[in-house]
Amino acid sequence: DSGVTQTPKHLITATGQRVTLRCSPRSGDLSVYWYQQSLDQGLQFLIQYYNGEERAKGNILERFSAQQFPDLHSELNLSSLELGDSALYFCASSVSGVSTDTQYFGPGTRLTVL
Amino acid sequence: GENVEQHPSTLSVQEGDSAVIKCTYSDSASNYFPWYKQELGKRPQLIIDIRSNVGEKKDQRIAVTLNKTAKHFSLHITETQPEDSAVYFCAVDDRDDKIIFGKGTRLHILP
Numbered sequence: 001d002s003g004v005t006q007t008p009k010h011l012i013t014a015t016g017q018r019v020t021l022r023c024s025p026r027s028g029d030l031s032v033y034w035y036q037q038s039l040d041q042g043l044q045f046l047i048q049y050y051n052g053e054e055r056a057k058g059n060i061l062e063r064f065s066a067q068q069f070p071d072l073h074s075e076l077n078l079s080s081l082e083l084g085d086s087a088l089y090f091c092a093s094s095v096s097g098v099s100t101d102t103q104y105f106g107p108g109t110r111l112t113v114l
Numbered sequence: 115g116e117n118v119e120q121h122p123s124t125l126s127v128q129e130g131d132s133a134v135i136k137c138t139y140s141d142s143a144s145n146y147f148p149w150y151k152q153e154l155g156k157r158p159q160l161i162i163d164i165r166s167n168v169g170e171k172k173d174q175r176i177a178v179t180l181n182k183t184a185k186h187f188s189l190h191i192t193e194t195q196p197e198d199s200a201v202y203f204c205a206v207d208d209r210d211d212k213i214i215f216g217k218g219t220r221l222h223i224l225p
Contacts, residue, residue, distance in 0.1 A: 002157060042120075042203060042217040043158065056212045090157065099207035100146045100165070105157035 003027065004093050004106035012112045018079040021109045023091030025072055029104070031055065031097030032074040034066055037088040037108075049074055050097035078111070086113045116141045116208035120216030128224050133194055135219045137204035138186040146207040147180060147187045152218075153200045161202075162189070191221075199223045 003026035013019055025032050034046040045058035049068035060066075063081075068074040078085060088108045094101035117140040127133045137147075148163035164171045164178045164187065171178050175194075180187040191198055204216040 002159070043215040045212060045214070048212065056210055058212070097211075099211045099213050102148070102160050102163075103213065105159065107157055 002104040002106065004029075004091060004104050006089075006091050006106035006109050008109060009107065010110050010112075012114065013081060014114055015081055015083060017081050017113075018077065019081065019111065021076040021078070021089055021091075021111075023074045023076070023093075023106055025074070025091075025093030026104055029093035029095055030072065031094045031101070032068055032072070033092040033094070033103060034060075034074070034076050035090040035092065037090060038086075041087075043090065046076070048097065055097055081113045083113050086111055115210075116144060116206055116214045118204065118206050118214050118216045120204050120219055122219060123217065124220045124222070126222040126224055127194055129194055129196060131194055133191045133198070133221055135189045135202055135204070135221070136186060137188070137206075137216050138184075139206045140185065141206075141208060142182075142185065143209055144185075144206045146213075147178070148205050148213070149178060149189050150203045150205065150215075151200045152203065158203060194223050196223050196225070 005024045007022045031050045033048045035043045046060040048056040066076045090108045091106045092103040120137045145166040150158040151161045152158040175192045177190045201218045203218045205213045
């Protein structure tokens with residue numbers, strides 16, 4: 001167990017809908033990262049937050065947004081969902097958010113868009 | 115931006131044999147090279163990392179080598195065991211202080 005929690009574990013929804021994925025980092029970690037992993041694909045970096053502020057942005061679609069709250073938990077919002085958004089979404093956390101920090105991954109949320 | 119290539123995409127080795135996975139990167143400024151292991155249905159976990167001031171690092175049956183001149187690094191697993199079956203991802207830090215992952219190598223250990 002990495003200490004990073006994600007809810008829900010599974011999510012099934014329809015095209016056009018909006019969902020929110022939640023992540024709680026390890027105790028003491030200030031930075032949160034979001035990744036998308038599609039079937040047979042690597043880990044696509046979406047976005048990173050550090051202590052409530054956006055630090056880095058990857059290939060995140062405009063339909064997706066995220067935020068990190070004062071208690072350091074983070075939410076990833078996915079809207080106008082398409083079939084191609086079906087994937088495993090991982091959250092990771094690290095102590096200070098620099099690239100040389102070890103990232104600890106949560107168990108992931110599996111999103112299925114029908 | 116940084117580009118990370120990982121080969122092979124799939125690798126099958128006999129139990130007890132060695133496995134080698136290779137990655138190349140494009141940005142000579144990169145300094146940090148971690149490797150993550152993802153077992154089926156599980157989360158990725160860091161197994162070993164190396165920094166640019168070191169050429170090789172070993173942890174029991176796992177080793178990583180780095181050639182900064184050629185911009186490539188490799189993961190070596192010796193005396194492979196069934197529990198080594200997983201997907202392995204290399205990663206590299208980029209100029210924006212992000213980690214860029216390779217596409218992964220699915221390693222099968224054959225009995």
